Structures are given as C-alpha cells and as structure tokens.
Amino acid sequence: MGERAALTSRLCRINKDVSADDVIVAFAFDLPREGYGVVDGFVAVTTERVYVYEDDRLTADYDASGITEYIFTNGVGCVFAECVYNGEHIMLCRASMSHKDTIAAIIWQLTRRLERGTYSYAYEEDTDVKCPTCGRKYPPGSHVCPHCTAKSGYLRRIWQIAKPYRAFIFFSIALYFVSSIVQLIPPRLNRILVDDYIRVDGAYELSFTQTFIIGFVTVVLSILGVNILQRVIGIVRGLTLIEAGTRMTVALRSMVFDKIQQLSVSKISKRTAGELMNRVTDDTNQLQNFIKNDIGGFFEQVLIFVAVAGILFFYDWKLALVILVPAPIVVMANRIFHQKMRRMFHRQWVMNSRSNTILHDIFSGIRVVKSFGMEHREMERYDDATRHECEAQITAETFFAKFSPLMSFLMGLGEFFLLYYVGDKIIGGTMTLGQMQEFTSYVTIIYGPLRWLSNFPRRYERTMTSVVKIFDIIDEDVDVSDKEDATELDIKGHIEFEDVSFGYDSGNNVLHNINLTVEPGDFVGIVGRSGVGKSTLINLVMRLYDVDDGTIRIDGVDIRDISQSSLRSQIGVVLQETFLFSGTIYDNIAYAKPSATRDEVLAAAKLAGAHSFIMKMPDAYNTHVGERGHTLSGGERQRIAIARALLHDPRILILDEATASLDTETEKQIQDALQILSQNRTTLAIAHRLSTLRNATKLIVLDKGTVAEVGTHDELMRRRGIYYGLVMAQRQMSRMSQ
Amino acid sequence: MAEELKKTALSDVVSITYITNENAVFKREGDFLSLNVKLPEGVGLDGEATGGEKYFDRIYLHRSFPYEHPYKYISVLDRDSAEIGIISDVDEFPDDIASMLRAELDRKYYAPVIDKILSVKERYGYSYWEVISDGRKLSFNMRDTFRNILKVSPEHVFLNDSDSNRYEIKNTEALDRKSFKRIELYL
Numbered sequence: 050m051g052e053r054a055a056l057t058s059r060l061c062r063i064n065k066d067v068s069a070d071d072v073i074v075a076f077a078f079d080l081p082r083e084g085y086g087v088v089d090g091f092v093a094v095t096t097e098r099v100y101v102y103e104d105d106r107l108t109a110d111y112d113a114s115g116i117t118e119y120i121f122t123n124g125v126g127c128v129f130a131e132c133v134y135n136g137e138h139i140m141l142c143r144a145s146m147s148h149k150d151t152i153a154a155i156i157w158q159l160t161r162r163l164e165r166g167t168y169s170y171a172y173e174e175d176t177d178v179k180c181p182t183c184g185r186k187y188p189p190g191s192h193v194c195p196h197c198t199a200k201s202g203y204l205r206r207i208w209q210i211a212k213p214y215r216a217f218i219f220f221s222i223a224l225y226f227v228s229s230i231v232q233l234i235p236p237r238l239n240r241i242l243v244d245d246y247i248r249v250d251g252a253y254e255l256s257f258t259q260t261f262i263i264g265f266v267t268v269v270l271s272i273l274g275v276n277i278l279q280r281v282i283g284i285v286r287g288l289t290l291i292e293a294g295t296r297m298t299v300a301l302r303s304m305v306f307d308k309i310q311q312l313s314v315s316k317i318s319k320r321t322a323g324e325l326m327n328r329v330t331d332d333t334n335q336l337q338n339f340i341k342n343d344i345g346g347f348f349e350q351v352l353i354f355v356a357v358a359g360i361l362f363f364y365d366w367k368l369a370l371v372i373l374v375p376a377p378i379v380v381m382a383n384r385i386f387h388q389k390m391r392r393m394f395h396r397q398w399v400m401n402s403r404s405n406t407i408l409h410d411i412f413s414g415i416r417v418v419k420s421f422g423m424e425h426r427e428m429e430r431y432d433d434a435t436r437h438e439c440e441a442q443i444t445a446e447t448f449f450a451k452f453s454p455l456m457s458f459l460m461g462l463g464e465f466f467l468l469y470y471v472g473d474k475i476i477g478g479t480m481t482l483g484q485m486q487e488f489t490s491y492v493t494i495i496y497g498p499l500r501w502l503s504n505f506p507r508r509y510e511r512t513m514t515s516v517v518k519i520f521d522i523i524d525e526d527v528d529v530s531d532k533e534d535a536t537e538l539d540i541k542g543h544i545e546f547e548d549v550s551f552g553y554d555s556g557n558n559v560l561h562n563i564n565l566t567v568e569p570g571d572f573v574g575i576v577g578r579s580g581v582g583k584s585t586l587i588n589l590v591m592r593l594y595d596v597d598d599g600t601i602r603i604d605g606v607d608i609r610d611i612s613q614s615s616l617r618s619q620i621g622v623v624l625q626e627t628f629l630f631s632g633t634i635y636d637n638i639a640y641a642k643p644s645a646t647r648d649e650v651l652a653a654a655k656l657a658g659a660h661s662f663i664m665k666m667p668d669a670y671n672t673h674v675g676e677r678g679h680t681l682s683g684g685e686r687q688r689i690a691i692a693r694a695l696l697h698d699p700r701i702l703i704l705d706e707a708t709a710s711l712d713t714e715t716e717k718q719i720q721d722a723l724q725i726l727s728q729n730r731t732t733l734a735i736a737h738r739l740s741t742l743r744n745a746t747k748l749i750v751l752d753k754g755t756v757a758e759v760g761t762h763d764e765l766m767r768r769r770g771i772y773y774g775l776v777m778a779q780r781q782m783s784r785m786s787q
Numbered sequence: 788m789a790e791e792l793k794k795t796a797l798s799d800v801v802s803i804t805y806i807t808n809e810n811a812v813f814k815r816e817g818d819f820l821s822l823n824v825k826l827p828e829g830v831g832l833d834g835e836a837t838g839g840e841k842y843f844d845r846i847y848l849h850r851s852f853p854y855e856h857p858y859k860y861i862s863v864l865d866r867d868s869a870e871i872g873i874i875s876d877v878d879e880f881p882d883d884i885a886s887m888l889r890a891e892l893d894r895k896y897y898a899p900v901i902d903k904i905l906s907v908k909e910r911y912g913y914s915y916w917e918v919i920s921d922g923r924k925l926s927f928n929m930r931d932t933f934r935n936i937l938k939v940s941p942e943h944v945f946l947n948d949s950d951s952n953r954y955e956i957k958n959t960e961a962l963d964r965k966s967f968k969r970i971e972l973y974l
Contacts, residue, residue: 080897082818083890083893083894084893085897085900085920085921086921086923087923124894124895124896125853125895125897125898125953126897126952126953127895127897131819134817137816139817140817140819143894145897145952146951147952149950149951392971392972395972396971396972
C-alpha cells in the first residue's frame with residue numbers, strides 16, 4: 050500500500066468525520082515543529098480541511114478555503130511545508146531530508162490545484178524509492194538496494210556477462226586443478242630421492258647398479274619434468290585468464306560507458322568526472338584482477354589445502370592435528386593483524402592524498418600564491434600536511450615492524466611442533482629422513498593456502514564493492530529516454546512552450562509556467578538577470594532535461610516524442626565556454642559532421658572568421674589543440690565553435706553567451722558571422738550585452754523564473770519595464786567606462 | 788599631495804545594510820517572522836530607488852558562517868531570496884527578539900548531535916551507521932565517506948547521509964574510546 054493510502058486509512062480511523070473520498074493527499078513528516086527529536090506525524094489535505102496530526106493527536110486544523118498558497122521551503126538538514134492561511138504564514142510541518150522529494154512534489158501539486166484545480170499523482174511513481182525489504186532508500190536514480198541484494202545476485206549477473214568467456218574460465222579452473230595436483234608430486238619424489246638414492250647409511254657402493262642409476266636419473270628427470278609442467282600450466286593458465294579477464298573487462302567497460310552516455314546531464318552531473326572515470330577504469334580493472342588472480346586461485350588453494358590435509362591425516366592423524374588445530378587461531382590473528390594494518394595504511398593514504406591535494410592546489414594556483422605573497426603560508430600548510438602524513442606513516446610502519454615478525458613466527462609455529470615430533474620419530478627409527486622431508490614439505494605447503502585464504506575475503510569484498518558500484522551505474526534509470534515510437538522529425542523551427550515548469554532540485558523551480566512561441570526563422574533574444582533561468586530554458590529545448598510540468602513542442606510535436614538523436618542533430622550550439630577535444634583543429638570543426646568534406650570545413654571556418662588565424666599556424670588545420678596541444682585564445686576557440694556549428698547546419702541555433710568573453714572587435718566579427726549563421730533558421734540567443742540582440746525579431750525577458758516581457762527592442766523600450774531598466778543600466782555602465 | 792592620496796576602504800565603496808534594533812522590528816506573524824525595516828536611501832543598478840521603510844510579511848534567516856558563528860552575520864532574505872540586510876550579532880537585539888531569532892535559526896538548521904557511535908559497517912562502498920543522539924538510536928547510511936564527512940576543525944565534524952540529512956559531532960576527542968575508534972578511520 051502506498052503512503053497516501055496508508056495515511057488516508059489512518060486518518061479515517063482516527064477522525065470518523067473524514068471520508069476517504071474527500072482526501073486529496075496525505076503525507077508523513079518526522080520532525081517536531083521545534084528542537085530535536087522524532088515524531089510520527091502526517092498532514093492530510095481534504096477538499097474541506099487540512100489536518101495536521103502528531104502521534105495520532107490532532108495538532109492543527111485549517112479550513113481549506115482560507116488557504117491561498119502552499120509553500121515548500123528548504124531548511125538546512127530539514128524541510129518545511131507551509132501555507133498562507135487567512136493572510137498568515139503557517140507552518141504545516143517540518144520534516145527530515147528523507148521526506149524532501151515527496152513533500153516538494155506534493156506542495157507543487159497543491160499549488161497547481163489552487164491555480165488550476167488539477168492534481169496529478171504522477172510523482173508517486175518517482176518517489177517510491179525505498180527498498181521494500183530493509184526500508185532504506187535506494188541510491189539516487191537506482192531501484193536496486195545494495196544492502197539487500199545478495200552477493201550471489203551480483204555474481205549471477207557477472208556470470209551472465211561472462212557468458213561468451215565461460216569456456217576460458219572453465220578451462221583455466223581445470224588447469225588450476227591440474228596444477229594443484231601437480232604441486233603435490235615434488236615432495237613425494239623428493240622422499241623417493243632421499244630414501245632410495247641418497248642413502249645415509251653409507252651403503253652407496255652396493256647400490257651403484259645400472260637399475261639404481263636409471264632409477265635415480267628417472268626421479269631427477271621427473272622432478273625436472275614436474276617443474277616444467279608446472280611452469281607450462283602456469284603460462285597457459287595465465288594466457289587463458291588474461292584473455293577471459295580482458296575481454297570481459299572490455300565488455301563491462303563498454304556497458305558502463307554506454308550507460309553513462311545514455312544518462313541525462315542532470316544524472317551525470319550528480320557525479321564527478323573522476324568518479325565516472327573510476328567506474329569505467331578502476332572498478333572494471335579490479336574485477337579483471339579478481340578474475341585473473343583470484344577465482345582460479347581460490348579453487349586451487351582450497352584443493353591444495355584439502356588434498357594436503359588428507360595426505361597429512363593419512364600419514365599420521367595425530368601429527369596432522371598438531372599442525373592444523375592451531376591453524377584457525379593463527380589465521381584469525383593474521384586477519385586481525387591485517388585489518389589493523391589496513392586501517393593504518395588507509396589513514397596514511399588519506400594523509401598522503403591530503404598533502405598531494407595541497408601540493409596540486411599550490412602548483413595549479415602558483416600565480417595567485419606568488420602575486421599575493423603567500424609562499425610562506427602555503428609552505429607552512431604543506432609542512433603541516435606532510436608532518437601529519439609522516440606521523441601516520443611512522444605509526445603504521447612501527448606497528449608493522451613490531452608485529453609482522455611475530456605473525457610470521459606464529460604462522461610457522463606448527464613447524465616447530467613438527468620438528469620435535471618427526472625428530473623424535475626419526476631417532477626412534479619409525480620414520481625415515483625422506484618421509485620427514487616429504488612431511489615437512491606438505492606442512493609448508495598447507496600454510497600457503499591458509500595464508501592465501503585468510504586474505505581472500507578482503508579481496509572478494511573489495512571486488513564486490515567495485516562490482517556494486519559498476520551495477521549502480523548500469524542499473525541507474527534513464528530519465529531522459531526515447532519512446533519506443535519516437536519520431537524522426539525534419540525540423541522546420543517552430544518552438545512552443547506551454548505551461549512549462551522545471552527545477553533541477555525538487556522544491557526549487559527555476560522556471561515556472563513558461564508560455565511562449567517562436568516562429569521558424571525567428572531570432573529570439575533571451576534576456577534577464579543572472580540565475581533567472583535563461584540557460585535552463587535552452588537546456589530544455591535541447592532536451593538535456595525533461596520538463597517537470599507542461600510541454601515543449603517543436604513543429605507541433607512534443608519533444609519527448611522526437612528521438613533525441615534526430616532532435617539534437619538538428620540543433621547547433623555555441624556556448625560561452627567552448628570545449629575543444631584533444632585532436633586537430635580540423636577534427637574539432639568536423640566533430641558535428643564527420644562526413645564533411647575538406648571544402649566544407651574550409652568554407653565553415655572562413656565564414657566563422659577562423660580561417661585566417663588557422664592559416665597563420667605552421668600546421669594550419671592539422672594543428673593539435675586540447676589539453677596537450679596548441680593553446681588558443683578565447684576568441685579563436687569561439688570561432689572554431691562557430692565554424693563547428695556552421696558546418697552542422699542546424700535548423701535551430703542556440704547561442705549561449707557565445708560572444709560574452711570576447712573583446713569588442715572580435716565580438717563584432719563573430720556577430721557578423723552569427724548574423725550569417727542565423728539566417729533562415731530559428732535562433733535562440735542569450736546575451737548579457739544587450740546591444741548584441743538589437744536585431745532580434747523577438748526578445749523574451751525572464752524574471753523570477755517566468756516570462757515577464759515579450760516584444761521587439763523598440764516595443765520593450767517603450768514599455769519601460771525590466772528590459773528598459775537593464776538597457777539603461779548598461780548604458781550607464783558604458784558611459785562610466787568611457 | 789600625500790594627503791590627497793587618501794586610502795579608500797572597501798566600506799567606502801560597498802555598503803552593507805545592517806539590520807539592527809534601531810532600524811528593524813521583527814515580529815512573529817503566524818509561525819514565522821515578519822520584518823519592518825527602515826533601509827538607507829539609494830539607487831539600484833537598474834535605476835530604481837531603493838531604501839525607505841519596508842515591510843516583509845515573511846523573512847528567511849541564513850547563516851553566513853554556519854559553523855563558526857551560528858548567531859552572527861545572519862543574512863535576512865525576502866521571499867525571492869534577495870538580501871534585505873545582515874544582522875551582525877543576534878545578541879545585539881533585546882532578549883525577547885534575540886531568542887526569537889535564535890529559535891528561527893535553530894529550527895531551520897537541523898543536525899542531531901551524535902553522542903555515541905554504536906557501529907559503522909561498510910558494505911560495497913556504502914557505510915551503515917548506528918548512533919546515539921540525544922538518547923535515541925539513529926540509523927543512516929552514507930555513500931561516500933570521503934566526501935560526506937566534513938571536518939570543520941580537526942575535532943568538529945559533520946556527517947551527511949545519503950538523503951542529505953546532517954549529523955554533528957561537536958568534539959570527536961570527547962567521544963568514548965570505542966566510538967572514536969569507529970570514526971577515526973574517516974578523519
């Protein structure tokens with residue numbers, strides 16, 4: 050049962066006067082009106098009244114007709130639902146951030162209800178974000194609970210991905226089996242060698258017969274053969290696993306990368322570039338290493354352990370017990386020791402990364418540091434960080450130096466018992482020297498798997514963490530997706546916003562009830578103060594985000610019904626900050642149209658005013674730009690971006706402060722280029738310098754997230770509204786700077 | 788000549804509007820605060836006259852330095868998040884107004900104080916916390932401990948859970964030994 054239904058029935062149980070049919074919405078809250086603590090409260094909005102209950106006790110009750118406004122307010126660490134009741138601001142409830150999305154969506158719908166009488170429950174699908182098993186919230190955008198999904202679930206999925214490579218994995222596991230059996234042979238051969246051929250009773254002369262020599266050579270060659278066999282198996286196994294691991298990693302990487310490409314900008318921008326890179330590279334590598342080193346290794350070590358333990362028990366069960374009984378204790382001690390070491394080295398790593406960050410900061414900002422004469426302060430800051438790092442390192446290393454030999458001693462303790470035991474037996478004549486050697490070899494072998502297996506859970510856990518993080522991205526819901534029957538539209542350029550509302554964060558609408566129409570071929574200037582939602586408006590046209598409410602139509606078709614590739618292939622964008630990819634200037638211009646001919650690229654560059662400066666470079670269009678390439682000035686980069694947009698030949702051109710960072714002369718040149726570019730296509734241009742929009746066929750003035758004014762420059766100047774104020778302020782500024 | 792080169796202080800160029808007991812009257816209307824304030828006369832960038840006596844039926848308080856000065860440098864905002872002015876120190880107001888302002892701030896900034904850490908379990912890149920705050924047991928989870936544990940000072944830390952709820956540890960050194968051990972790794 051959904052929250053609304055549950056609370057409605059609770060309300061009807063407590064308050065017999067209320068009928069479930071009258072309840073519009075009910076939502077829970079968990080914080081008291083003031084101070085700390087927890088309450089079990091809910092607000093119920095009915096057609097007649099609004100009730101507030103805390104722990105099933107009615108604390109407030111308002112006549113719904115007296116409410117003129119519903120308000121959602123973000124606190125810090127909490128949120129508020131408010132209303133304006135008979136002219137007074139009333140707090141309906143305070144809730145923890147866990148309720149934020151639900152309450153924000155409900156308050157928004159209640160506002161719509163007051164404005165238009167409509168209420169949509171669509172948000173209930175999105176806000177149902179808790180794991181039904183443990184009640185914890187899913188990671189943002191995902192519907193998989195990392196806490197409840199059993200490891201086996203993830204393993205099963207990895208196994209699915211590994212399907213094409215399973216043969217390789219099975220083959221390598223089989224080789225591990227063979228290799229573990231082969232490992233058990235040398236001690237046996239050694240025993241034969243010692244007992245039958247290297248005699249300690251001095252009776253060599255009696256034994257130097259042909260049979261003796263053949264036997265001796267056979268044993269030695271067998272030892273050599275086993276050794277070679279082990280190496281060969283190792284090589285084949287390694288190659289097989291590299292093949293499987295690498296192929297699987299590549300498959301997984303493309304899965305993660307493809308998924309990231311499908312996600313909307315809002316989802317991608319919730320993560321840093323570094324985090325995404327880690328998912329694609331480090332986490333997949335972790336899995337590759339696990340496949341390469343640990344899966345087969347696990348089977349091998351278990352098999353060796355079981356086989357050797359079996360052999361030891363077969364030989365002498367008492368002795369086997371002496372060796373194996375302390376083993377779990379030693380393994381536990383080893384584990385505790387490693388956990389402690391891990392904490393210490395983690396601390397050292399944190400300290401190290403902190404001092405590296407400081408160093409990176411200082412070097413990146415060296416001009417600022419020097420120009421403010423802050424060298425000494427930065428030196429102190431770095432010294433302080435390195436001192437902490439040094440302390441952490443000393444603590445960790447001291448601990449390691451003290452306890453590591455002790456652990457080795459403990460791990461080898463069984464061998465001392467063994468020495469005593471077998472020594473006693475040899476003296477008593479019940480064991481030969483060869484048997485002793487065989488026995489001690491097996492004992493040495495059995496400690497290997499124990500050590501290996503005691504560290505296995507940590508490696509497994511680390512790999513599973515990576516796997517979960519990988520699936521975290523793979524399982525993320527695609528919020529801006531193509532419909533199955535999405536159309537390929539040949540865009541003419543008619544754009545229409547109908548009642549569009551949108552916010553990046555629930556509860557904070559950036560755009561509110563936007564209605565506007567742009568005719569094909571219009572040059573529309575979007576004007577307004579900073580942060581008013583100008584860039585958001587064009588982001589919505591590009592469908593980098595989906596609207597929260599209302600519809601955007603292009604040529605009468607809802608943009609959610611147009612395939613994203615079709616839409617974006619017909620939109621060209623020039624942003625204030627141009628990003629050039631690592632590559633040549635030619636690559637960067639041709640980016641939007643890889644099929645472009647050299648002539649087209651030249652023509653586009655010429656039109657954008659980029660050709661002349663490109664030709665001044667020794668390598669001209671083959672000049673490398675980007676992180677490691679030639680450094681271009683802001684104006685040059687901008688002109689390349691314009692050439693890129695020109696080549697793209699879009700039906701809708703978007704200019705977001707395309708010329709804002711340029712000097713007046715360059716701006717004039719680029720404006721001329723843009724003028725040419727905007728002919729016969731719909732252009733949406735954002736500019737702070739209003740003079741650049743003088744020729745716009747229409748200006749849209751945004752204020753407080755709504756369309757405040759629409760008209761031509763002359764019309765808006767005559768109106769003496771916001772636009773007039775902005776123009777006057779800019780004129781005043783330019784007079785001051787003259 | 789030397790006298791002509793008078794030093795220009797920042798305050799000569801930019802004036803901060805301070806809201807004081809002399810120019811402002813805060814009142815509780817409904818459940819929130821209203822403000823009647825006399826602002827200094829001036830002209831805004833868009834040429835509009837600013838200043839004069841103004842009434843705001845609902846104001847919002849925002850801390851400029853939430854960790855260091857929770858009751859000083861308080862920005863007073865209107866419903867459009869435009870700043871009306873700044874309160875230098877809440878305690879400069881008479882006691883009844885000061886406690887009203889404090890209560891308003893405390894209500895807005897919610898971060899339970901952690902007294903004890905019962906357990907921290909890491910699982911697949913998430914950490915699951917069980918803590919005691921104000922005698923109550925709280926459970927929450929955190930996605931990335933590196934980013935969501937904010938050290939205000941070496942001892943004073945804030946924890947952000949995956950829902951963006953905040954928890955405060957005023958002094959990690961004052962925690963009991965076991966609790967400290969549990970958080971030490973992340974500090």
